[in-house]
Amino acid sequence: MAIFSNTASNIANRLYRGVRLIRRVEEELARIYPSDRIKSPVHLSIGQESVAVGVCDALLPEDFVSATYRSHAAYIARGGNLRAMFAELFGKAAGNAGGKAGSMHLIDMAHHVLGASAVVGTTIPVALGYALAIRRRGEARVVVAFFGDGATEEGVFHECLNFAALKRLPVLFVCENNQFAIHQPLEKRWATDRLCERVETYGIPAARIADGNTDTIRAKTQEVIGRMRTGAGPAFMECLTYRWREHVGPGEDYDAGYRDRVALEAWQARDEMVRLGEQLNEAVRARVDAEIETRIADAVDFAESSPFPASEELYTNVYAD
Amino acid sequence: MSTQTDPGRVLTYVDALREAQAQEMARDDNVFVFGLDVDDHRAIQGSTRGLLEAFGPDRVFTTPLSEDAMTGVAIGAAMAGMRPIHVHIRMDFLMLCMNQLVNMAAKSHYMYGGQVSVPMVVRCMIGKSWGQGAQHSQGLYSMLMHVPGLKVVAPSNAYDVKGCLATAVRDNNPVIFVEHRLLYSTEACVPEESYTVPFGQARTVRQGDAVTIVGVSNMLVECLRAAELLVEAGIEAEVIDPVSLVPLDIETITASAGRTGRLLVVDNAWTNCGASAEIVAGVVERASRPVMARRMGYAPVTCPTTPVLEEAFYPNPVTIAMKANEMVRPDMAAWQPDPEHARLAHQTQFRGPF
Numbered sequence: 115m116a117i118f119s120n121t122a123s124n125i126a127n128r129l130y131r132g133v134r135l136i137r138r139v140e141e142e143l144a145r146i147y148p149s150d151r152i153k154s155p156v157h158l159s160i161g162q163e164s165v166a167v168g169v170c171d172a173l174l175p176e177d178f179v180s181a182t183y184r185s186h187a188a189y190i191a192r193g194g195n196l197r198a199m200f201a202e203l204f205g206k207a208a209g210n211a212g213g214k215a216g217s218m219h220l221i222d223m224a225h226h227v228l229g230a231s232a233v234v235g236t237t238i239p240v241a242l243g244y245a246l247a248i249r250r251r252g253e254a255r256v257v258v259a260f261f262g263d264g265a266t267e268e269g270v271f272h273e274c275l276n277f278a279a280l281k282r283l284p285v286l287f288v289c290e291n292n293q294f295a296i297h298q299p300l301e302k303r304w305a306t307d308r309l310c311e312r313v314e315t316y317g318i319p320a321a322r323i324a325d326g327n328t329d330t331i332r333a334k335t336q337e338v339i340g341r342m343r344t345g346a347g348p349a350f351m352e353c354l355t356y357r358w359r360e361h362v363g364p365g366e367d368y369d370a371g372y373r374d375r376v377a378l379e380a381w382q383a384r385d386e387m388v389r390l391g392e393q394l395n396e397a398v399r400a401r402v403d404a405e406i407e408t409r410i411a412d413a414v415d416f417a418e419s420s421p422f423p424a425s426e427e428l429y430t431n432v433y434a435d
Numbered sequence: 436m437s438t439q440t441d442p443g444r445v446l447t448y449v450d451a452l453r454e455a456q457a458q459e460m461a462r463d464d465n466v467f468v469f470g471l472d473v474d475d476h477r478a479i480q481g482s483t484r485g486l487l488e489a490f491g492p493d494r495v496f497t498t499p500l501s502e503d504a505m506t507g508v509a510i511g512a513a514m515a516g517m518r519p520i521h522v523h524i525r526m527d528f529l530m531l532c533m534n535q536l537v538n539m540a541a542k543s544h545y546m547y548g549g550q551v552s553v554p555m556v557v558r559c560m561i562g563k564s565w566g567q568g569a570q571h572s573q574g575l576y577s578m579l580m581h582v583p584g585l586k587v588v589a590p591s592n593a594y595d596v597k598g599c600l601a602t603a604v605r606d607n608n609p610v611i612f613v614e615h616r617l618l619y620s621t622e623a624c625v626p627e628e629s630y631t632v633p634f635g636q637a638r639t640v641r642q643g644d645a646v647t648i649v650g651v652s653n654m655l656v657e658c659l660r661a662a663e664l665l666v667e668a669g670i671e672a673e674v675i676d677p678v679s680l681v682p683l684d685i686e687t688i689t690a691s692a693g694r695t696g697r698l699l700v701v702d703n704a705w706t707n708c709g710a711s712a713e714i715v716a717g718v719v720e721r722a723s724r725p726v727m728a729r730r731m732g733y734a735p736v737t738c739p740t741t742p743v744l745e746e747a748f749y750p751n752p753v754t755i756a757m758k759a760n761e762m763v764r765p766d767m768a769a770w771q772p773d774p775e776h777a778r779l780a781h782q783t784q785f786r787g788p789f
């Protein structure tokens with residue numbers, strides 16, 4: 115779904131807005147973080163924005179996305195409510211879950227953001243369950259399950275591939291391969307990096323997009339989802355990307371020794387925010403940038419000035435009525 | 436805190452833990468340490484730091500994110516004569532291992548008619564919330580206490596963590612080794628030489644006559660702070676650390692509760708079907724005279740991230756002291772410790788690590 119669908123005139127404009135908004139929101143979170151007003155761990159997607167934006171731009175409003183604890187990008191790309199997001203991170207009652215869930219469990223049911231889990235791999239089968247319900251009801255909607263390279267090591271991932279293929283579920287598996295699980299590189303975790311081949315043996319078409327290009331990701335998503343809406347069953351995309359900041363928290367950690375600045379610089383040299391921005395004329399881009407700053411400032415103000423939940427809230431929502 | 440210590444050397448909990456692992460690895464070639472992130476620069480909050488350098492990558496290695504399979508691997512290696520220490524940076528991830536732990540590790544010695552044993556240690560940390568939220572703040576050990584064949588320990592101080600780790604490694608059964616991250620920086624006197632702390636022997640860490648307070652894991656620390664506050668009200672509390680939950684030294688607790696007539700069990704977990712339920716039931720079944728019993732633990736809800744609610748989720752020295760006072764003087768008006776005193780008794784603000 116387009117982020118500013120009412121004003122976005124063309125694809126380049128929409129994609130730039132998406133990447134830019136995510137980047138700036140997360141930079142703002144990183145700025146605020148040391149003040150201790152955000153009482154929740156944050157896993158930033160700075161550098162990885164193009165995956166969420168490219169995929170989500172190809173979706174229709176009625177489609178679903180599920181994500182992991184590193185979910186801000188998918189949430190924003192899907193049009194999740196920015197005020198509610200900041201309020202949730204500030205622990206305020208106006209947050210998506212009344213301040214009780216925090217950054218790792220960001221949801222927006224109104225925008226079909228099915229939320230996120232801190233336990234790796236756990237949201238993938240839940241996404242399948244939504245897809246199963248869609249099939250049962252004969253709807254043309256699809257579900258996108260975002261997860262990291264680490265999640266593909268969990269047994270549940272393989273169990274899900276098999277089941278989705280078996281039942282021809284309308285699920286797009288999107289592996290955001292940033293090549294690290296916390297500080298462990300792929301070489302210490304994968305016997306081979308032929309992930310797409312592994313997936314294909316389940317009878318699921320798999321594509322690898324290595325350069326983080328938003329347009330390529332968007333085009334590929336459109337193609338496979340178009341087939342999926344007519345009953346073609348699941349598809350898989352491995353999108354290579356890079357996490358610019360530390361695993362959790364606002365800082366950088368290139369001095370920790372587990373990865374090299376050279377890799378970062380290679381990814382920064384083809385920063386999608388810059389590339390997409392260059393496709394817009396300067397006046398338009400300036401207008402977009404200003405709009406984004408206004409929206410972020412509004413969301414931060416909103417979060418700051420809203421109240422904390424009342425103490426009775428501790429006991430609500432444990433059981434459904 | 437501990438009586439059997441060499442006053443010569445003070446060590447943090449995390450360093451004691453690391454030292455115990457190193458000593459056990461040096462003692463026995465069959466001991467190896469593995470798990471997600473055991474060899475990265477953070478090294479499980481530092482608890483596995485230096486082991487890779489000392490013992491090499493065959494004996495200290497990270498794994499894929501495959502907790503269920505890796506638990507089975509530990510079980511098989513243990514059956515084959517090794518002594519694995521499988522590490523999880525959060526206890527919540529044990530939920531992915533539950534099938535292997537409950538259906539395989541706990542049962543194998545029995546199902547094989549005693550012909551194999553499963554001498555493995557499963558290290559796991561409980562997180563205190565600080566916005567960690569629903570899935571990173573749980574004390575889930577009672578689920579494992581339920582199952583015969585598993586041992587469960589939850590040391591509360593640096594001395595015990597070193598001795599218990601040695602005991603756990605040498606034990607011929609699967610041992611669930613529960614660590615609380617808030618304990619990692621706490622210090623105690625810890626001898627340099629290797630020693631063991633026996634399972635099934637509770638530790639009376641403070642003597643008193645008015646009420647018996649049992650604290651599990653880091654709640655032991657909160658109970659000691661509460662006991663200090665209670666002195667203000669003229670109440671001397673006896674404080675007991677069970678140290679090991681399976682086997683549980685119910686006799687020591689029963690004897691104390693029999694003397695004081697009052698038992699307050701404070702757990703770092705929910706109360707229902709929990710360790711506190713087991714301790715209270717064990718005492719009630721054995722006591723020769725009526726004992727007034729109360730339990731405290733997490734609020735019976737999922738842990739919230741927002742600080743205003745999170746504060747109410749955990750027992751703290753003030754709420755523990757108030758509860759104990761209420762038990763000792765049920766007819767008196769509610770008492771609250773002096774706020775300044777309570778502030779000093781409270782731990783300093785936990786601001787991470789993330």
Ligand SMILES: Cc1ncc(C[n+]2csc(CCOP(=O)(O)OP(=O)(O)O)c2C)c(N)n1
Nearest residue numbers: 184232233234262263264265292294295296
């Ligand atoms: C089941 C489980 N095991 C371990 C962890 C600890 N952990 C948290 S994030 C993470 C890395 C996951 O990497 P990846 O799936 O590639 O996602 P990324 O963080 O790179 O987006 C790990 C191992 C966890 N949260 N859940």
